[in-house]
Amino acid sequence: MSIFNIQDLHLFYGQTEALKGINMDIEKNEITAFIGPSGCGKSTLLKTLNRMNDLEENVRITGNVIFDGKNAYTEMDLIALRYRVGMVFQQPNPFPKSVYDNIAYGPRLQGITSSSELDEIVETSLKQAAIWDEVKDRLKKSALGLSGGQQQRLCIARTLATKPDVILMDEPTSALDPISTYKIEELTMELKENYTIVIVTHNLQQASRIADKTAFFFLGDLIEYNDTEELFTRPAVQKTEEYITGRFG
Numbered sequence: 001m002s003i004f005n006i007q008d009l010h011l012f013y014g015q016t017e018a019l020k021g022i023n024m025d026i027e028k029n030e031i032t033a034f035i036g037p038s039g040c041g042k043s044t045l046l047k048t049l050n051r052m053n054d055l056e057e058n059v060r061i062t063g064n065v066i067f068d069g070k071n072a073y074t075e076m077d078l079i080a081l082r083y084r085v086g087m088v089f090q091q092p093n094p095f096p097k098s099v100y101d102n103i104a105y106g107p108r109l110q111g112i113t114s115s116s117e118l119d120e121i122v123e124t125s126l127k128q129a130a131i132w133d134e135v136k137d138r139l140k141k142s143a144l145g146l147s148g149g150q151q152q153r154l155c156i157a158r159t160l161a162t163k164p165d166v167i168l169m170d171e172p173t174s175a176l177d178p179i180s181t182y183k184i185e186e187l188t189m190e191l192k193e194n195y196t197i198v199i200v201t202h203n204l205q206q207a208s209r210i211a212d213k214t215a216f217f218f219l220g221d222l223i224e225y226n227d228t229e230e231l232f233t234r235p236a237v238q239k240t241e242e243y244i245t246g247r248f249g
Helices: 042-048 078-084 099-109 115-128 148-160 178-191 204-210 228-233 238-244
Strands: 002-013 016-027 031-035 059-067 085-088 166-170 196-200 213-218 221-227
Touching: 002 042, 016 042, 016 196, 016 221, 031 042, 031 204, 042 166, 042 196, 042 213, 078 085, 085 148, 099 115, 099 148, 115 148, 148 166, 148 178, 178 196, 178 204, 196 204, 204 228, 213 228, 213 238, 221 228, 221 238, 228 238
Parallel strands: 031 196, 031 213, 085 166, 166 196
Antiparallel strands: 002 016, 002 059, 213 221
């Protein structure tokens, strides 16, 4: 069942067309990977899913992004949308606060003030992000003291704390070492039990390891979108084959 239905989506930065008539459905409780060379539109599309592009100047969007049956741009409150569609960025970006306060930040904004409830949310979120055992004795210490891989899992926990339906990940492991990357990939595959995950990645091996479906973009066009194994082993479009075999990009 689809959670996102993207219909004839065009996005312009000024006069430049960055997305050219994208049509695709993103399925619930699956990992969908966006691949393609730099500047192909994959991060731009990711940001349209929770309206991060609203923050950019001179952006014009036509077409529809339907999220869970509602138009994300005309029928949904922006804050409500962003709680339900969380985002994890390329560089870990913990707040300069304690580990505890990083996780409790979103729930507090949502109006939760009970200490016991916040304690429970913090513990549950950190456990879901597979970092509880590493930080449970330093909840009151600054999150900036954690390693890069720990900071990224903390940011995932912070996203989980607001109880989203979807987690968007924009190259979440590109700044991390191989061991931290493996932990994030393992975590991502566990999280799809309860969440829908959309990940932008330059790492084709990563897409092939963790994604259920993969979409290949080139110069703003969606070239091919299929089950990951099918796309990597039997691409239907020559350009896809050239990209995944390293003959361009």
